[in-house]
Amino acid sequence: MGINAKLAKSVKSEYAVLLVLLLMCIVIATTTRQFAEMQNIFNIIRRTATTGIIALGMTFVIATGGIDLSVGGQVNLISCIGAMILAKKQDVVVVVLAMLIIGIFIGMLNGLMISYLHLTPFMVTLAMMNITTGLAFFWTTGKTLFDIPEKFGFLGIGTIGSIPIAAAIFIVLSIIAIFIFNKFAFGRRVLAVGGNSQGAWYAGINVKSTILMSYIISGLCSAIASVLLMSRLMSASPSMGSGMEMDAIAAVVVGGNSLAGGNGFIVGAVAGALIMEVITNWMNLVSVDPFLRNVIKGIIILVALIVDMLRRGKQTNS
């Protein structure tokens, strides 16, 4: 294929989101001096890691045709519980493990109610968002917890060589997620359930356990993100995760995954998370009016949806 044809093909494919990200970075780097500075880039990467990891889990849930609005609340609850345990028992490993288990547990509750009780994902996870955030506020009495030992900061702020650990963890998890969707039988089952859950059932797939697993993965990812966030900020507050569910969903959709399910495009979700974070960073650097920031974020999401719709329109037969 000639270079023009190749370019045209990649623009029309789902990988176009990477081109968008690249273009965006180039434009911003040339117009805003501080963007390309090492410290700034590292900050972007660290921040993207937390929403990005949640977006990875969210990709699984959305791929099965569901949604998980509780991830932000999970971050609130899990980090506050983690901080409270850390204040009593200074063992980092134990605390991290406990946080992961709580995430898995909350994900399991979501998944059981959705797949076995047949309740709608939107409502179940909305309720769970309220419950988790509420519990976080209740147990911390609304206060931010700062009693976090130095050594905990390693994961969020530390680096291996010149790469932030948070980024390394994010990259490794992303690669695992890509592998799962492409090479694992579980990945096929997720895509089948999201594409046509009845057809998947008729093919002998255990639809309920597949959906359950996707929410457990989302919970686990929320827990990992909590660890990194708490480690980076060296504090835990009952509202620090609020809103992350929207950012994660935006990242997954901007990346080209259909909300209706059936797509497991991890690269897109990662690119989507980066796009959202780069835009936020730029708005910071050029001091965009704080009240306009959400407006701009919202417009980006709409543009991404329209572009994705146009791209899909070209692929499906009419």
Next chain:
Amino acid sequence: MAAKIEKLELSHVYKSFDNINALTDIGFVLNKGHVCGLLGENGAGKSTLMKILNGVLQPDKGEIRLNGEPIRFSSPSKAKELGIEMVYQELNMLPNLSVMENIYISQLHNNRAGYIRWKALRLETIEWIEKLKVDLDPDIHVGKLKVAHQQIVAIIRALATNCSLLILDEPTSALTAKDTQTLLDLLRRLKELDYIIIFISHKLDEVLQISDEVVVIRNGEKVGMFPTCELSQNQLAELIAGRKLEKKFPKVKYPIGDVILDVQNVTVPGLLEDISFTLCKGKILGFSGLLGSGKTEVAKLLFGVFGGNYSGKIYLNSKLYKPANPKKAVKAGIGLIPENRAKEGLITSQNVFTNIIIASLSLFSTIGIIRGKNSNETADSFIKSLHIKCNDQSSLIRSLSGGNQQKVVLAKWLAARSQIIIFDEPTRGIDVGAKVEVYNLMNDLVEKGVGVILMSSENDEIYHMSDNICILKNGRVTAMVSAEDITLEKMDSLM
């Protein structure tokens, strides 16, 4: 409102997509009060031609004339304005609205304030019901009607927009014999009322019954336009396929093996009553009966769709088998090629590869990871052996024709090494040539020792392809005989 169409003329119509010729030099004339059958294999160009008449596509070359005047359908709404309407296979009804609302949905009478004039709506609906001599209640929710009646509503909906040329796409594929006759009677009424009707179907006997002439299309070209009085079904089938068709039903007899499936006194509350039958290797077991007689229910029961909600015993290879869910059925080695292919047989948003291995993931994975080479090669080998027409295994299911999609469903069970495959209405909506392919595939399965159960509402299909026939009526078995011991007429009487 445009004048009534009394004559439709196509001359030298050409259409191609990306250098592939879809239609070449198509021309014919239709007059009012005529029913014309449009026949051709899947992919011959019938839907392209209809889309041109509909205004969805524009011809590259050629002329269309209505009542002698050349017309350009710039858009679907222009075609509707001129009086051309189409009733699709998928009907697209609004089940939660009433018959009259469905009929007039696109033109709900309203005065300037936007209110609906219900009285006028009901009166006009009743006018149509009486004019066409059909049996419908204007207020009943369409969702509560059986398919045959929903179809009549769809037809009236088309007629109510001042239409004079009606195109029907596979109208009888989901109808019982009785309902088909009701529909054909309606079409005869429309003939009397001087409508022009184009009837697209694979059911040659019905086409011959109702049409005045037929247009046969093959590979985008017109084979010819023939008055139906001069043709027999066999001649028609050969014209469509373009070759002398070997036996319509390639039945082969194989040596009889052991009993693989033994169903004893099975009852599914409300659906099946005291059903018993056995399946042996080497013999095809056919289930016959009207729509709703229980054929699909037997298939679903064996496949675990009803869960534990049944009484009676089922033995698979002499071992007790409890079909609790499809997963268990698949594990036990049973595969189902369902009636509703899109919803139950395939994941249409995925590609051919995924759909072929989706029921046998554990066979193709080690510790949860799919063995790429092994699975890809298997998928390729099935694409080859079943002659599945697609670009390659990464093609989306959506891009395949109905017949090829059906083959993917079969490939799925072959990949899962099923020992019994149930075919539920496998040749519905599939053209004559492709049907023979399906029958040959069934023969291959029997030869390899796979148990084959066939459910069909086409009696001659059951009669010719089965070794043993089970006739169902209202969920009960009315006959369980060998094909040699019964005739088509007797089958009809027992249904």
